Amino acid sequence: MEDGNYEKLVHLISKSSSLPRDEIEKKVVAKRERISGLISKEGAAQIIAAELGVSLDGGKLKIDELLSGMKKVNVVGKILNISPVRSFTTKNGKEGKVVNLIVADETSNVKVVLWDLNHIVKIEKNEISHESVVEITNGMMRENELHLGNFSEIKLSGEEIGEVKTARVVKEKKISELNMGDNAKLRAFIVQAFEPKPFNVCKECRKKAVQEGDYFTCAEHGKTIPEKRFLMNFVLDDGTGTIRAVAFHENLKNLGFADFENPEILARQREQILGKEMFFSGNVRMNKFFNNQEFSINAIEGINIDELIAVAGKNGI
């Protein structure tokens, strides 16, 4: 995008949010500082727009345009998968339900989480089912999921959707090209590996369990039995830049970590992975504690040099 586009963007945001231009620009500068300048002015302006609930085109977005933190998201897509409806008891003793969908268009697909009973009943009654084309309005992006609350809407759409992307779209990117919310695959070196940190998850949904006195609770399941897990932070470097990354349990096992409680074994394993070059797939999100950008790893693969040479050969390199 050129500078003229940035100006247009600020103008649009200012008009729709009734905030003065210089205030928008201040927010852009602050946002870029907070995420260490890893993002362009235009990218930061788009996040500000999303945070202010300003819809830049006033219409629908393609699924690959969705960014973490966006509010008032409108998309149309085809349902590829519906999870069973799960019931739970909320903290204040009410019955809650949740259902996950995978919704796809020509560009990508996204996990959609329904929390509102009025939406869920449409699934239960089969009004909305597998392969239905649906229009979603007023959704909200939390990390890489589109969440629908009681201000959102999901309904059948008459729109025709052709070939949809059924595979998760992960583009290979350079660290210097990463933006908030990106799904990407990096080829990078591990240049730092920090001390692993234990945390507790709910045994049922594997989400974070919080200690309250002598028991643990989960947002979804209330009082729960915790399972101890570990996470580790890394710094990745691919020559274009560095980024702080986080990997959890299963992926740490794939990196060769077998024992987190034995300091000697752990020290050896930490040393062994330093300088290793691997493929890391994941997404760029905000670390809420440090308030900086972080690459959350969901898959790690070794680099198969023979395969790379074969591909290069096929491409005539």
Ligand SMILES: [Zn+2]
């Ligand atoms: Zn739970």
